[in-house]
Amino acid sequence: MKILVTGGAGFIGTNFIKYIIEKQPAWEVINVDKLTYAGNLENLADLNDQAKYNFYRGDISDKKFMEPFFKQGLDAVINFAAESHVDRSIQDAEPFIKTNIMGTHVLLELAKSYGLNKFIQVSTDEVYGSLGAKGSFNEESPLSPNSPYSASKASADLLCRSYYTTYNLPVLITRCSNNFGPYQFPEKLISLIITNAFEDKIIPIYGDGLNVRDWLYVTDHCRALEFVLLKGLSGEVYNIGGHNEHSNLSLAKKILNLLGKPQSLIKFVKDRPGHDRRYAINSTKITSELGWQPAYTFDEALAYTVSWYLKHQDWWKRITSGVYQEYYNQMYNMV
Numbered sequence: 001m002k003i004l005v006t007g008g009a010g011f012i013g014t015n016f017i018k019y020i021i022e023k024q025p026a027w028e029v030i031n032v033d034k035l036t037y038a039g040n041l042e043n044l045a046d047l048n049d050q051a052k053y054n055f056y057r058g059d060i061s062d063k064k065f066m067e068p069f070f071k072q073g074l075d076a077v078i079n080f081a082a083e084s085h086v087d088r089s090i091q092d093a094e095p096f097i098k099t100n101i102m103g104t105h106v107l108l109e110l111a112k113s114y115g116l117n118k119f120i121q122v123s124t125d126e127v128y129g130s131l132g133a134k135g136s137f138n139e140e141s142p143l144s145p146n147s148p149y150s151a152s153k154a155s156a157d158l159l160c161r162s163y164y165t166t167y168n169l170p171v172l173i174t175r176c177s178n179n180f181g182p183y184q185f186p187e188k189l190i191s192l193i194i195t196n197a198f199e200d201k202i203i204p205i206y207g208d209g210l211n212v213r214d215w216l217y218v219t220d221h222c223r224a225l226e227f228v229l230l231k232g233l234s235g236e237v238y239n240i241g242g243h244n245e246h247s248n249l250s251l252a253k254k255i256l257n258l259l260g261k262p263q264s265l266i267k268f269v270k271d272r273p274g275h276d277r278r279y280a281i282n283s284t285k286i287t288s289e290l291g292w293q294p295a296y297t298f299d300e301a302l303a304y305t306v307s308w309y310l311k312h313q314d315w316w317k318r319i320t321s322g323v324y325q326e327y328y329n330q331m332y333n334m335v
C-alpha cells in the first residue's frame, strides 16, 4: 500500500504515522504538511532514516504542488490537514475556509482525475452541533455546525459525500470525538491544563465549566482509522468515540489532582461564543461492522498523557514560546 497522509506533522497525524509505520512496515507513507503553527517536524525526526517514509512541505490547496503525488499513483489518502482550533476560527475564519474546504476540494479533484482505492476524510463530531443533557450523535444525525471551524469541516464532509454520489469516488468519512494524548498542541483543553498547571499558571475555564466533551485517546483514533482503511466501505460515515464524557470543570480538577496542584489555579473566564454544550458519540456502527473498539481506558490514557508532558517539557516549552505565546496573550485579553 502507498498512502498519502496530509497534515502528518500535526497532533493526530504524527500519532497516526508513528502507529501505522510500526503496524504496517511494508506500507509506503508520504506525508504532506504545510507546517503551520500546529505542524512540528521534530515529532517525526526518528523516522527520517526510514526508507518507506517521505516528508514534503506543501499546501493541500495548491493543486500544482499536490498533483505529482496523485499522478505517480496512490492507494489511499488520509486527509488530516486542517486548521483545527475552534477559538482561532472565531478570530479569523479565512484559513479554515482555505484549508478545510478548498484544500479538501483540491484533493478530491485530484483523486477523481487519477483514481485511488480509498479517500478517508478525517472529520469531527463537531459537525453535528450541540446536544442537550441526553442522547448521542449517530451517523444519521443532522449536520448542524455552530463554529466557523465546524462549519468548514461540515462543508468538506458534504463535498466528500457529493464526490462519492456523483463520481463514485471511494470516499469514507470518519467523525471522531475529542482526542487527547502525546504531541497535542497546548492550545487544546487537556494539553493546556497539563502544561499550565505544571508551571502554576491559571487554567482558564470557559463559562460555567459544565460543557461536556467525549474524550478518546489518540492511539485509539489511529487504530480506528486503520480499521476504516482496511475494512471500511466507500460512501460510508463512521463515528469514532469511547464513551468518556466529562465536563471541562471535572476534567480540570482531575488533572490538577493527578499533578498534585491546587484547584485554586482554575479561573472561570468569558465563555466561547456559540459554545457547544455537549458532545457524545454513538460508535456502535464501527464496533459492530468493522470490529473496532477502544483499547485504552480513559484514566490510564490520561495518566500516561500527563506523564508524557512531564517527560517532554522541552517539546512543549519550545512551542509555548514565540508565535503561540502571542495568540495566547490575545486570548487572555479577551477575558
Ligand code: NAD
Pocket (backbone or CB within 6 Å): 006, 007, 008, 009, 010, 011, 012, 013, 032, 033, 034, 035, 036, 037, 038, 039, 040, 058, 059, 060, 061, 079, 080, 081, 082, 083, 084, 085, 099, 103, 122, 123, 124, 125, 153, 175, 176, 177, 178, 179, 180, 185
Ligand atoms: P493539528 O492542528 O494538530 O494538525 C493539523 C496539521 O495540518 C498541522 O501539521 C498543520 O501544519 C497541517 N496543515 C494545516 N493546513 C495545511 C494545509 N493547507 N496543507 C497541508 N497541511 C496543513 O490538528 P489535529 O488535532 O491533529 O487534527 C487533525 C484532523 O483531525 C483535523 O482534520 C481535525 O479536524 C480532525 N479531528 C481532530 C480532533 C481533535 O480532537 N484534535 C477530533 C476529531 C477530528
Ligand code: TDX
Pocket (backbone or CB within 6 Å): 084, 085, 086, 087, 123, 124, 125, 126, 177, 178, 179, 187, 188, 189, 190, 192, 204, 205, 206, 211, 212, 213, 248, 272
Ligand atoms: O482554555 C480553554 N478553556 C476551556 O474551557 C480551552 C482551550 C477550551 N475550553 C473548553 C471549550 C470546550 O468546551 O474545553 C472544551 C474543549 O475545547 P478544545 O480543546 O478547544 O476542543 P473543542 O472545541 O471541543 O474541539 C476539539 O475537538 C473536536 C478539537 O479542537 C477539534 O479539532 C475537534 O474537531
